[in-house]
Amino acid sequence: MKKLLITLLPFLALLAARPAATTYRLDPAASTLTWTGHAEAGTWAPQGTIRLREGQVLAEGRTVRAARVVVEMATLNHEQAPLAEHLRNADFFDTGKFPTAVFELTEFKAGQAAGTLTIKGVTRPVAFPVAVVTVPGGLRLRGTATLDRTQFGINYNSTAFFQNLGSYAIRNDFQVAFDVLAR
Numbered sequence: 001m002k003k004l005l006i007t008l009l010p011f012l013a014l015l016a017a018r019p020a021a022t023t024y025r026l027d028p029a030a031s032t033l034t035w036t037g038h039a040e041a042g043t044w045a046p047q048g049t050i051r052l053r054e055g056q057v058l059a060e061g062r063t064v065r066a067a068r069v070v071v072e073m074a075t076l077n078h079e080q081a082p083l084a085e086h087l088r089n090a091d092f093f094d095t096g097k098f099p100t101a102v103f104e105l106t107e108f109k110a111g112q113a114a115g116t117l118t119i120k121g122v123t124r125p126v127a128f129p130v131a132v133v134t135v136p137g138g139l140r141l142r143g144t145a146t147l148d149r150t151q152f153g154i155n156y157n158s159t160a161f162f163q164n165l166g167s168y169a170i171r172n173d174f175q176v177a178f179d180v181l182a183r
Contacts, residue, residue, distance in 0.1 A: 021065060024138050024182035026055035031180040033071065040159055040169030048078035048087075050176075053100060057182045059139060062132045064113070067105035069180075074099055091156040092149075094120055113143070119152040138183035145176045 033050045055069035073095040078084040088095040098120045105115040114127040128145035150172045155161045157170040 027181045028052040038171040051075040064108040069103040071101040
């Protein structure tokens with residue numbers, strides 16, 4: 001018994017030294033999401049914004065253990081109103097039918113977040129780098145996720161589905177850069 005206790009003591013000490021898990025709520029007003037799309041040919045890369053609806057992060061220190069992020073798809077915006085409206089319609093994100101997108105974290109390891117993303121009712125695995133910084137009263141999470149829109153049934157002007165699009169072709173991948181505050 002004494003040997004077992006001596007063997008377990010260092011392990012128990014490590015568990016006791018582990019920081020307690022804290023649940024933080026995402027602050028939509030203090031967070032930014034910026035999307036960037038790309039033309040298949042040329043350098044046109046429209047950018048816009050989208051807002052968080054809600055979410056939470058469970059973390060032990062700067063190690064994220066769990067997270068759920070809900071994005072308000074109807075807030076998808078661009079400086080050209082007709083483009084923003086087109087992105088919100090059925091050709092792209094169909095925000096009337098699918099008002100939110102949801103990311104659920106399944107693993108966070110070595111600055112890499114892995115989880116599932118649901119867009120337009122389609123759930124797919126995704127992974128992307130995340131920097132976690134401790135700030136007074138919470139955490140700031142920053143990174144950029146590169147996503148393939150066709151994995152979520154968004155095929156509009158994709159050369160993977162349509163031929164001879166010329167300058168109307170749109171790349172399948174797009175990026176979402178995020179700077180999210182959790183308190």
